Amino acid sequence: MTPLSAAIGHYRHSEALFADPLLAIEDFPVISRAFAPMVRSQRFALSEMAIATFLMARAAGSDLVLLPAVMAARFQNAALLRRAADPFGPADLAGKRVGVRAYSQTTCMWLRGDLQETTGLTPDRIRWTTFEDAHVAGFQDPPWTERAPPGSDMMDMLREGRLDAVIVGNDMPDDPSLAPVWPDPVAAGAAFHARHGFMPVNHLLVLRPLRPRRAGPRPRGRQPVSDGPRGAGSARRPGAGLLRGAGAADAKGDDGRGVGGVAGGGRVRKEAVLFLKKKKQKDFHPFGAYMRRRLGNDPR
Numbered sequence: 001m002t003p004l005s006a007a008i009g010h011y012r013h014s015e016a017l018f019a020d021p022l023l024a025i026e027d028f029p030v031i032s033r034a035f036a037p038m039v040r041s042q043r044f045a046l047s048e049m050a051i052a053t054f055l056m057a058r059a060a061g062s063d064l065v066l067l068p069a070v071m072a073a074r075f076q077n078a079a080l081l082r083r084a085a086d087p088f089g090p091a092d093l094a095g096k097r098v099g100v101r102a103y104s105q106t107t108c109m110w111l112r113g114d115l116q117e118t119t120g121l122t123p124d125r126i127r128w129t130t131f132e133d134a135h136v137a138g139f140q141d142p143p144w145t146e147r148a149p150p151g152s153d154m155m156d157m158l159r160e161g162r163l164d165a166v167i168v169g170n171d172m173p174d175d176p177s178l179a180p181v182w183p184d185p186v187a188a189g190a191a192f193h194a195r196h197g198f199m200p201v202n203h204l205l206v207l208r209p210l211r212p213r214r215a216g217p218r219p220r221g222r223q224p225v226s227d228g229p230r231g232a233g234s235a236r237r238p239g240a241g242l243l244r245g246a247g248a249a250d251a252k253g254d255d256g257r258g259v260g261g262v263a264g265g266g267r268v269r270k271e272a273v274l275f276l277k278k279k280k281q282k283d284f285h286p287f288g289a290y291m292r293r294r295l296g297n298d299p300r
Contacts (some may be wrong), residue, residue: 004045007034009071009203031203032169035135039064042208049206052106056136064206064276071203072170075189076110077182079172082165083158084179091119093181096164097127099154104134109168110200114192129154129163170202 003024008014018025023046028034031048038047039057048071049064057064080098082088088096093115097102100108115121131154139290141147148157155173157163165181182188193199258274 006046007038007044008048008205011071014071020081032135038206039135039207040137045208047206048105048203048276049201050135050200051137052104052109054204054206056134056139060136060138063209065209067205067207068203068206072204073203075185076107076200077188077192078116078169078180078185079107080111080165080181081158081168081173081178082181082279083161084177084202086164087179088164088181089120089183090115090181091286093119093165094121094125095127097129097162097233098130098165098167099129099148099157099163100128100167100298101154101169102132102134103130103145104136104139106202107169111167114188117190117195118188129157172291175223195234 001022001195003022006017006023006025007028008025009028010018017023026034026044034044034047035049035053037043038049039053039062044211054064054066080090102108112123116123124142124144126144128141129148130141130145131148131152133139148154153233154163154166158166166176189199
């Protein structure tokens with residue numbers, strides 16, 4: 001059997017996959033760099049992917065298949081950092097400059113929602129600075145963001161005072177000059193769990209389906225997996241509303257800011273919450289059961 005091409009990050013729970021004869025894993029030192037080629041051209045048969053990227057891609061018409069195999073999950077509050085010498089809390093972020101790699105970044109999505117739930121602070125009241133585009137082609141940042149000058153370093157901008165806070169990823173900086181905006185991130189995470197009943201998921205696994213999508217309604221049943229090539233045109237052009245940014249009347253459903261301030265009135269974050277709460281495992285590809293056992297997150 002020809003191994004399936006794959007892009008998977010190095011974690012303690014994923015090490016066994018790198019010796020699995022079913023997989024030919026391409027090495028990505030930063031696994032998020034695999035998300036754009038997967039979501040735009042389905043470069044791999046199997047790939048790790050951020051849940052926000054997957055939901056945005058599905059809204060744009062992608063036929064990627066999500067597996068119930070969690071690669072990364074955490075309470076997000078410790079990822080929002082400020083200078084230790086400039087103390088302020090979450091409720092004080094109105095008008096402040098917050099840097100993030102991309103506005104669509106999953107950690108940023110969860111934190112925008114948490115800020116709105118706990119402080120009433122809507123995303124348009126924060127001055128967001130982004131450094132790159134979303135993984136999904138066609139997404140436009142909302143009007144309350146600005147792009148950092150080319151070549152800018154987000155952490156340098158924070159330390160030099162050109163940003164008031166930043167949202168980081170999995171690699172937390174070991175720097176005593178920085179401190180979390182939430183005074184007690186652990187307690188904030190526990191409060192999130194008390195409200196919603198789950199830990200926020202960052203990354204899961206997705207499969208490329210065997211057959212290209214046909215015109216008309218999506219066929220029922222499970223989709224097989226293939227390692228054959230797929231063209232970049234296999235996904236529909238981003239649909240009206242969700243990926244255009246705030247202000248699209250057909251996607252807002254509220255005042256345009258939405259829960260989490262995601263383009264389309266926060267629909268992506270709402271879908272993420274509903275997805276995690278309902279746990280529709282019956283809808284997943286059967287290969288997911290195999291991957292869950294290999295990763296050690298099968299509940300059986």
